[in-house]
Amino acid sequence: MENPGTEALVIKDLRKGYGPLEVLSGISFSVARGELVCILGPSGCGKTTILRIAAGLIPFDSGEVVINGEDIGKNRNGLRNVSVVFQEPRLLPWRNARKNVQLSLELRKDSHGEEGTAEVDSALELVGLSDFAGSYPHELSGGMKQRVALARAIVTEPEILFMDEPLTGLDMRNREELQDEIVRIWSNKKVSLLLVTHDPAEAIHMADRIIVLSGRPTRIKSIIGVKSPRPRPRDSSEVRELEKTIRGLFAGESIGESPPR
Amino acid sequence: MRKLALPALAIVAFIATWWILAASARSGLLPNPLQTVVALYQRLTAPRGFNHVGVTVYRVFLGTLIGAVAGIVLGVATRYSKLAEAAVRSVIYPLLQAVPTICWALVFVLWFGLHDTTPILTIAVAAAPFFLINVWEGMKELDANLIEMASSYTHNKGRILGKVILPMLYPYLFAAAKSGFSTAWKIVVPAEIFGSTSGMGYMLSIAFESYRIADVFGWTLAFAIIIIIFDYGLFNFVDKRYMRKWKTPELKPS
Numbered sequence: 001m002e003n004p005g006t007e008a009l010v011i012k013d014l015r016k017g018y019g020p021l022e023v024l025s026g027i028s029f030s031v032a033r034g035e036l037v038c039i040l041g042p043s044g045c046g047k048t049t050i051l052r053i054a055a056g057l058i059p060f061d062s063g064e065v066v067i068n069g070e071d072i073g074k075n076r077n078g079l080r081n082v083s084v085v086f087q088e089p090r091l092l093p094w095r096n097a098r099k100n101v102q103l104s105l106e107l108r109k110d111s112h113g114e115e116g117t118a119e120v121d122s123a124l125e126l127v128g129l130s131d132f133a134g135s136y137p138h139e140l141s142g143g144m145k146q147r148v149a150l151a152r153a154i155v156t157e158p159e160i161l162f163m164d165e166p167l168t169g170l171d172m173r174n175r176e177e178l179q180d181e182i183v184r185i186w187s188n189k190k191v192s193l194l195l196v197t198h199d200p201a202e203a204i205h206m207a208d209r210i211i212v213l214s215g216r217p218t219r220i221k222s223i224i225g226v227k228s229p230r231p232r233p234r235d236s237s238e239v240r241e242l243e244k245t246i247r248g249l250f251a252g253e254s255i256g257e258s259p260p261r
Numbered sequence: 262m263r264k265l266a267l268p269a270l271a272i273v274a275f276i277a278t279w280w281i282l283a284a285s286a287r288s289g290l291l292p293n294p295l296q297t298v299v300a301l302y303q304r305l306t307a308p309r310g311f312n313h314v315g316v317t318v319y320r321v322f323l324g325t326l327i328g329a330v331a332g333i334v335l336g337v338a339t340r341y342s343k344l345a346e347a348a349v350r351s352v353i354y355p356l357l358q359a360v361p362t363i364c365w366a367l368v369f370v371l372w373f374g375l376h377d378t379t380p381i382l383t384i385a386v387a388a389a390p391f392f393l394i395n396v397w398e399g400m401k402e403l404d405a406n407l408i409e410m411a412s413s414y415t416h417n418k419g420r421i422l423g424k425v426i427l428p429m430l431y432p433y434l435f436a437a438a439k440s441g442f443s444t445a446w447k448i449v450v451p452a453e454i455f456g457s458t459s460g461m462g463y464m465l466s467i468a469f470e471s472y473r474i475a476d477v478f479g480w481t482l483a484f485a486i487i488i489i490i491f492d493y494g495l496f497n498f499v500d501k502r503y504m505r506k507w508k509t510p511e512l513k514p515s
Contacts, residue, residue: 057413083413090410094428106424107414156414 008033008160008192014063024218029211036186036193038203041213047196048164055084055162068159083153085163089145091137098133101151123155143174163195200246221249292475301479317460324384325445332392340400357390362448370456379456387448388441399433439496446488
């Protein structure tokens with residue numbers, strides 16, 4: 001499985017339409033191994049569509065999606081070792097936190113019973129939920145549920161982790177906490193991470209590079225590198241400068257406001 | 262205490278009313294509660310008495326199980342095959358709904374005679390629609406988000422079915438089992454009267470034909486007790502113990 005390339009994900013000239021409606025066209029970008037890339041765009045701009053195509057959840061019309069050197073193909077034949085964290089936690093209500101994390105392992109291979117317990121435990125520990133392993137989803141807060149979903153995604157040791165606005169449903173405090181947590185887990189696991197968001201501040205705080213999309217028809221407006229070392233301050237002249245640049249790109253379009261701090 | 266006192270009072274009032282009515286009838290057409298219990302006790306302790314209970318319980322369970330498997334398989338098939346969906350929608354379900362269960366029982370008597378198969382299949386066709394309709398409905402209500410999540414980890418449909426889809430259907434299966442069993446217990450009486458030479462329904466018909474009124478009441482009481490044990494005991498227990506988790510669906514973050 002040794003792969004000489006350094007790119008975890010390469011997307012070339014991706015096109016996707018629904019009937020006559022063209023949602024995406026001419027989308028090309030890549031995610032290097034171990035890189036944290038954010039896709040930023042106004043709501044309804046098709047950023048989630050890009051992520052779903054890359055994760056193999058929906059087909060596309062033309063272009064190329066290559067994960068670790070392998071073309072996933074228009075019809076998503078063959079499953080790559082990737083995980084997705086969705087906007088909602090999507091936990092099974094009848095399974096406790098531990099069993100929910102274990103689900104991804106069970107679905108991947110035909111494992112029964114206690115297989116993978118050590119991995120499950122360490123994933124729960126990584127997201128700080130060791131004490132809640134036996135709790136059911138309805139007993140957990142929104143932030144905790146999303147942490148379980150995160151643990152479920154990383155326990156399979158994915159080559160790429162996709163996140164589709166994973167923090168949108170959370171309040172400000174939880175959001176900022178989880179932004180830092182995701183960055184910590186990303187660097188701990190050395191996983192490649194592609195995260196979709198509509199919040200410029202979130203992208204600036206987390207990303208190595210930000211892919212800025214336009215509204216429909218979706219194109220890449222700009223790709224912005226964020227060089228400042230981590231942990232990053234929430235507020236600095238550099239952050240303000242970047243946010244101004246990004247908002248400038250959206251002059252005349254509505255981009256998600258960062259919630260008031 | 263109040264919680265228990267009122268139901269107890271209602272039961273005592275029922276028995277007292279029954280007793281008073283029996284005493285005022287004075288004709289033997291309505292045995293009093295004690296006579297009924299004694300008659301039942303005598304029937305049960307007679308040779309092979311408990312066998313009749315056992316064989317009826319066995320038929321109800323096996324019949325319901327066969328109906329459940331058939332209903333679940335058909336219901337699940339509606340999700341995976343357009344043809345199966347059309348067959349269920351246009352033929353199988355209407356047929357099961359439209360044909361009176363007694364007609365099935367008579368047909369089975371013609372085909373199988375006075376054999377175990379007759380009441381068992383009668384119960385199966387009576388119970389199957391409950392499982393079919395519930396699974397079918399459940400299949401339409403499945404949480405697409407959870408299935409998408411599962412399919413991001415595997416393309417193996419069987420694994421998704423076993424680990425995500427079927428568990429999502431448990432509440433529907435539970436509802437189906439409850440109605441299916443309750444119907445099975447009611448349908449086993451005519452099924453055994455027409456199609457059997459053993460079982461509680463058969464004993465009931467013997468008592469009826471030989472005009473032993475206390476025995477008729479005794480067997481009726483036996484049916485009532487068993488159904489109450491099932492419905493209020495077993496199903497309530499399972500409901501409270503296991504079904505709670507399903508009733509708190511994940512709320513979407515807002």
